[in-house]
Amino acid sequence: MGECGMRVGIGYDIHPLAGGRRLVIGGVEIDSKRGLSGHSDADILIHALCDALLGALNLGDLGEHFPETKEFEGVSSIKLLERVAALVSDEGYTLVNADCIVHAEAPIMAPYRQRMAEAVSAALGAPPERISVKFTRGEGMDAVGRGEAIAARAVVLLSR
Secondary structure, three states: OOOOOEEEEEEEEEEEEEEOOOEEEOOEEEOOOEEEOOOOOOOHHHHHHHHHHHHHOOOOOHHHHOOOOHHHOOOOHHHHHHHHHHHHHHOOOEEEEEEEEEEOOOOOOHHHHHHHHHHHHHHHOOOHHHEEEEEEOOOOOHHHHOOOEEEEEEEEEEEO
């Protein structure tokens, strides 16, 4: 991959909310009447983080590595993150830090922040202080603001 010692990646994901689904964000189950619709557990924070890590190393995207096949149906996204972390390690890189933000009108997620950071850091094999998880609301704008969807963004810095 050349001699570049630092790599930056960005990831984004959004899923619609639906009844009859668990709400899992950052590897943590959130108390909610609705969850995110998707092929896996639809953990938008983990999906955005995986795409950021893959993008930093020009390794494609989440869908290329984990297609919507029977093998990945309902899978825990934490398991996907563990596999992506192994790819990062195989390329000779380590995580300097990850900055993540979840865009959701409801439910309130701040009480879950520490557990999310711990779940992500465990999957990545990185200290929790390298993982930032923040939350913001949609303020009534777009699908997030109307409470129809939840989105997430992640930026990572990797070092060789």
